[in-house]
Amino acid sequence: MENKRINGNDLIALGYKENHTLGAALKINSKRHGFTRVEMLAKFKSVLENPSAYIADEVFAALANAILGQDVIDASLIALNEDPVTYAIYGESEIETGAKEQMKVAMKLPVTVAGALMPDAHQGYGLPIGGVLATNNAVIPYGVGVDIGCRMALSIFDLPASLLETHTTLLKETVLEHTRFGAGNGYLKHERVDHAVLDNKLFSENHLLASLKDKAWTQLGSSGGGNHFVEFGLVEFSERDELLGIEKGIYLGLLTHSGSRGLGATVAAHYTKLAKSLCQLPYQAQNLAYLDLNTMEGQEYWLAMNLAGDYASACHEVIHNKIKRALGAELLAKIENHHNFAWKEQWNDQEVVVHRKGATPAAAGVMGIIPGSMATPGFLVRGKGELASIQSASHGAGRLMSRTQAIKTLSAIELKNMLADQGITLLGAGMDEAPMAYKDIHTVMASQEDLVAVVAKFSPKIVRMADDGSRED
Numbered sequence: 001m002e003n004k005r006i007n008g009n010d011l012i013a014l015g016y017k018e019n020h021t022l023g024a025a026l027k028i029n030s031k032r033h034g035f036t037r038v039e040m041l042a043k044f045k046s047v048l049e050n051p052s053a054y055i056a057d058e059v060f061a062a063l064a065n066a067i068l069g070q071d072v073i074d075a076s077l078i079a080l081n082e083d084p085v086t087y088a089i090y091g092e093s094e095i096e097t098g099a100k101e102q103m104k105v106a107m108k109l110p111v112t113v114a115g116a117l118m119p120d121a122h123q124g125y126g127l128p129i130g131g132v133l134a135t136n137n138a139v140i141p142y143g144v145g146v147d148i149g150c151r152m153a154l155s156i157f158d159l160p161a162s163l164l165e166t167h168t169t170l171l172k173e174t175v176l177e178h179t180r181f182g183a184g185n186g187y188l189k190h191e192r193v194d195h196a197v198l199d200n201k202l203f204s205e206n207h208l209l210a211s212l213k214d215k216a217w218t219q220l221g222s223s224g225g226g227n228h229f230v231e232f233g234l235v236e237f238s239e240r241d242e243l244l245g246i247e248k249g250i251y252l253g254l255l256t257h258s259g260s261r262g263l264g265a266t267v268a269a270h271y272t273k274l275a276k277s278l279c280q281l282p283y284q285a286q287n288l289a290y291l292d293l294n295t296m297e298g299q300e301y302w303l304a305m306n307l308a309g310d311y312a313s314a315c316h317e318v319i320h321n322k323i324k325r326a327l328g329a330e331l332l333a334k335i336e337n338h339h340n341f342a343w344k345e346q347w348n349d350q351e352v353v354v355h356r357k358g359a360t361p362a363a364a365g366v367m368g369i370i371p372g373s374m375a376t377p378g379f380l381v382r383g384k385g386e387l388a389s390i391q392s393a394s395h396g397a398g399r400l401m402s403r404t405q406a407i408k409t410l411s412a413i414e415l416k417n418m419l420a421d422q423g424i425t426l427l428g429a430g431m432d433e434a435p436m437a438y439k440d441i442h443t444v445m446a447s448q449e450d451l452v453a454v455v456a457k458f459s460p461k462i463v464r465m466a467d468d469g470s471r472e473d
Helices: 008-014 020-029 037-049 061-068 070-076 097-106 168-177 207-219 261-278 283-288 296-327 403-409 412-421 441-446
Strands: 112-122 129-135 151-160 229-237 249-258 331-338 341-347 350-357 359-361 367-370 378-383 392-394 425-427 452-465
Touching: 008 020, 008 037, 020 037, 020 061, 020 283, 037 061, 097 112, 097 129, 097 283, 112 350, 112 392, 112 441, 129 359, 151 296, 151 367, 168 229, 168 296, 168 425, 168 452, 207 261, 207 296, 249 296, 249 452, 261 296, 296 331, 296 341, 331 359, 331 367, 350 359, 359 367, 367 392, 367 441, 367 452, 378 441
Parallel strands: 425 452
Antiparallel strands: 112 129, 129 350, 151 249, 151 331, 229 249, 229 452, 341 350, 359 392, 367 378, 378 452
16 A cells, blocks of 8 residues: 555545646645655645745745636636536447546536547547537647557458468468558658659648658558558458448458557647647646637648548558459458547537547448557447437547556467467567457447447458557557
8 A cells, every 4th residue: 555656536535626636735745755655745735724834845836826726827717617518428338437527527628518438438639539529610730649540441452361371372472572660661762652642732831840741751551550550351241231332252362450650759749839838728628628720820730630631541541452463353442540630510400620539430321440459359330420429430449558567467379379360460569558458349349239230250360560669550
């Protein structure tokens, strides 16, 4: 008990408000300064009760001054609504409390119109991953996420699925030759490919984007770290799909998951900082700082976000085209969708800005891909346009445990045996991406039967992921 860290709930129990004074206290506590836990709690209580006595204290002066100036600071903040807007939750029993609490704060924003929490939801920064938020003419950079435009892309080839058994080495070598993974990785100048996305005029009109163009060209056609992947697998249609024109059967498929790389991450960081300076919210909502779309800053971010989304799509296009040419294949169909984005949409007869941070667009008839893990199936789906979910669905299975917890507790032998049993070849990746670190995809899909219809199942067989510990997800 003595070594248990003091957290925000401990300080709130002492009487601290959920504002920047709580942050100041937690910053001091991160070092402990030689005090035991009991002594530190007593100090925090004393400072709160009599801050004037600590304004010159070597350790607690910053906290004391923060408390003394709190009334002035609170008066300058944008107020949250006392009563949060109600929102739909799918698969609630499988969602951690932290994600629900984050969503509750988001529903108090003065610009919030509606919200929904998907069954793969878990805690993130600002808006939870798996959170969907509709706002009135405002965009939240952290509501979009760090990896802007992160997306799924599936190519279904006219090649027999039996190639996964008869030509395993060829497929493995093809993936290794035509993909690059992880933070900082990309292509040398003589290896780069051209793409129309690099001709976007924003690369010359926006100073930040101009500084990122060369990096964007270097990383074009590469994939991030974390849960990003390129994989061959079986695409199984249990019946003919009239809209895609694909007969019942099993096909060879290529599935990719990645985003906008360093370009998107830098855009997200820049405009999040800008939003926080312009939109000063109470402590618990600071990561939900928003930009008004009627302002220059809001329009700048909106255009940069859309460029990052186009760039993410281009990265997938380059990968799929390289591999298609290498195999000499033709496409039967290609489907892609993105998450970590914001769209202007009609909802309940009004135009809103819909943020899907780790959520799949699922308007009526819209195709999407919901992956499981490296050893569990994913699903090609068609949206049902459910109003309560803001026409959205999950973007995957969702994490069951943190990366650190997975690395510390999961068994490498168990993972190896699981992959061997299912005939899966794994190239790269670490224990933080083991299937056991994720929720059960079948439970997740059962929780959103009202949101999407399953069109086909994708079973991974040759999986490549980053093996350098990158966490760009």
